[in-house]
Amino acid sequence: MKKSASIKITGRVQGVGFRYHTQGVANQMGISGFVKNMEDGSVFIEAEGEENDLEKFIDWCHKGPSVAWVDNVTVNYIPVSGYDKFRIRY
Numbered sequence: 001m002k003k004s005a006s007i008k009i010t011g012r013v014q015g016v017g018f019r020y021h022t023q024g025v026a027n028q029m030g031i032s033g034f035v036k037n038m039e040d041g042s043v044f045i046e047a048e049g050e051e052n053d054l055e056k057f058i059d060w061c062h063k064g065p066s067v068a069w070v071d072n073v074t075v076n077y078i079p080v081s082g083y084d085k086f087r088i089r090y
Helices: 018-031 051-061
Strands: 002-012 032-037 043-050 067-076 085-088
Touching: 002 051, 018 032, 018 043, 018 051, 018 085, 043 051, 067 085
Parallel strands: 032 085
Antiparallel strands: 002 043, 002 067, 032 043
């Protein structure tokens, strides 16, 4: 069953390729949705996929790429939107 989540990640998550790594991981895991940088320095993600895949993706978000430093991850489960692939939004 598909599940969807909005995810806010804070820490040193901008200027370290976080969005590009996130897109790569999402594509490997079969996750659709988007990632974007926010004005407050955080990264925001809407992600959806099979429940098990989504939970693995959220676990990865707690670490991020090796050059990032994740302080906090806030996850809210939301209705499925039907994204067809994972995109970087600017």
